[in-house]
Amino acid sequence: MSAKALSTWCRGRLDELLGDVSMLVHHETPSTGKALLDDAADSILAWLRERLGEPTEVVRHEHAEHGDLLEVTYAGTTAAPVLLVGHYDTVWPAGTVDRWPFAVREDGTATGPGVYDMKTGLVTGVWAVLALREAGLPCPAVRFMFNGDEELGSPMSRPHIERAAPDCRATLVLEPGVGWDVKAERKGVGIFTITTRGVEAHSGNDPTGGASAIHALADIIHRISREADLDRGTSINVGTISGGTARNVIAGEATCLIDVRVAEQSEVERIDAVFADLAAADPRVQVQVEGRWSRPPMRLTPVSRELFELADEVAASVRAPLEPISVGGGSDANFVSALGFPVLDGLGASGEGAHALHEHVIVDRIPDRVALVAGILAELAEEQSGGRA
Incomplete structure (x- = not known):
């Protein structure tokens, strides 16, 4: 048959x-x-x-x-x-x-x-x-x-x-x-969380006393988004952002969830190096990267x-x-x-x-x-x- x-x-x-x-x-x-x-x-x-x-x-x-x-x-x-x-x-x-x-x-x-x-x-x-x-x-x-x-x-x-x-x-x-x-x-799939931890302060009374976790995270997101290389099959998407406690409080913590897709194993290594090198411009802000590559290419x-x-x-x-x-x-x-x-x-x-x-x-x-x-x-x-x- x-x-x-x-x-x-x-x-x-x-x-x-x-x-x-x-x-x-x-x-x-x-x-x-x-x-x-x-x-x-x-x-x-x-x-x-x-x-x-x-x-x-x-x-x-x-x-x-x-x-x-x-x-x-x-x-x-x-x-x-x-x-x-x-x-x-x-x-x-x-x-x-x-x-x-x-x-x-x-x-x-x-x-x-x-x-x-x-x-x-x-x-x-x-x-x-x-x-x-x-x-x-x-x-x-x-x-x-x-x-x-x-x-x-x-x-x-x-x-x-x-x-x-x-x-x-x-x-x-x-x-x-x-x-x-x-x-x-x-494509290979990477799932990552970036957390920034700064110093809280009153945004009006003490604008220089705090170190904003949200501002630091925004800078980091801008940096990592530039690492996307669609010609090589690498995309980077920040899917969610959360942080802060109130409008007039300099944020003490912020987090974003990131989805990374790569077509080549060499891009896994490159993106890993980017994440390992992340740091905030303000030294008072700590940066933590967590996550894993859930699937290889x-x-x-x-x-x-x-x-x-x-x-x-x-x-x-x-x-x-x-x-x-x-x-x-x-x-x-x-x-x-x-x-x-x-x-x-x-x-x-x-x-x-x-x-x-x-x-x-x-x-x-x-x-x-x-x-x-x-x-x-x-x-x-x-x-x-x-x-x-």
Whole structure:
């Protein structure tokens, strides 16, 4: 059966597939809602067993605050597994689904909180394995890693993903795509807080006795904003500022939150040096920089390009060739890429509106997405068995 035929098979069961998407959407999973995340994780494990049977191995990496990481392995026709990564947490607060339930609309889209980012992607990965089984086609061993802390930067699940990737033939990340295309490169993400602490004084009676934390922070913001280099893919955004106590008080403390995006690892080092050198013009003001690089840059390395070319062949047989898209956001694919292992991202749903009220997926394209992932898996299985040059 061809990859195109797998899409046709999926269309015949589209209502059932959409039922799975609806089930996941109606399990609300805000990244900070531990009880809701745990309930959803229970349902995901039950759903995997319902669709694919009893796994070879199940490891639930539990965390007291974040959503658990589900590591579920199914045997296949190869020894080396393919890693399928996705997250079940969303940015949407509890109660959102009550006023915005999952729905298939007359315009051919399906909407609901998290439907695009990225619960349809989870369904795509599971149904890809199911399609290969139903067709009797080769399917490698697969290891699903579904995590509940991705929207927070994957602080708990990152080391587990980095540990699993080296033992896998490839990693496919089920984040939403860009139209029909996939995400081959992503920017690195830095999240930082700058705090300035000065000396409070009455702004009218003692204007020279104080040292303004707000004025110092304004100068620092002006300096770091000049370090952006869009030609090299480096952007710096100060998202929030807070500080001071009253209009007529020289501010004793001020804080800003900064988002940094970089396309190159060398820019990580350059920005780190900028932050390390920050100081206020007034020596009475202390400057503190806190934060981390939550994700390294993801580049289209030679091994990932080989994986992309394989996916491109499959995609051409299903719908159309692929373009390797570069995007500004980060994902768990960044971790795998930084380690030097083959990874491809954006294999989940086609649609728009991640983190926005117009979030939706294009229903008619879901079967083709399932066929794309299934075809990639089949090609990787044949490769390991010696059937692909």
